[in-house]
Amino acid sequence: MSSPAEQGRASLEFLVGAIILFVPLIAFHTTLSTLTQSQLAAEAAARHGARVFSQHTTLDPAVAATESALAHTAAQYLAAPDVAASLTCRPRGSCLAPGSFIDIAVTLWVPLGSIPLVPVDLPLTLPVTARASAQVSPYRGQP
């Protein structure tokens, strides 16, 4: 026979246990919605970045404008976006020539959040990548 101090209330234990089980579920939900939002941000940034780049005529201003466009677009959807991008010109070596193509891959590093009540930053981040292409107008510079 157990002592009275060890007898718990089954219903209370059930309730507390179930509520604790809800915490990871809600955390998972939050993470998943952040990832979906990041996917939208990455796609918006990639498509806008490709457009901004292809509308320039010289490389240096094009890269600078694209970087600021990526950061600005991602910031419309995420609080503190961590954006990285890679640009590839097709055909190689003829960046921004009329009729050439630009491929852009935008990667957003999404932090997966921290554990509630544990003041440790998890080093867990996931990359969310989106790609876009654009063509420099073949008629650029022609009247």
Add this chain to the structure above:
Amino acid sequence: MSRRYNVTERGSAPAEFVLVAGLLVALSLGVIQLSLITHVRQVLTASAWEGARHASYSNTTLADGRALTRRLIIEGLGPSYVEQVSVRTVEVAGRPGAEVSVEAVFPAIGLWSPGGTLRVRAAVPYELPG
């Protein structure tokens, strides 16, 4: 006396189970509802963005963007969510751009709503001609 007191404290197990189960079912439905609200919000944001993007092309108009947003929302969520879709020209990062804003009913219980609105907006700078 002491014995009778213990008996009344013990409670009825089925009644307790019903109370606790009811609470947990409500909590689960709340979590499901939270996901549904997030889903509705994401669909509205994505639709607004696609519409703004479409409106930003140099050979389309704001009305085209609005039409695309409306079509995407109807496909994604149903016709009750397209009551308020508005388009206008705004400044985006120092350049003029197309903005689509959607005001939809807030889904409170399932997709049913007693009132309240969910607002999302998306803005894309206009494409330069050339």
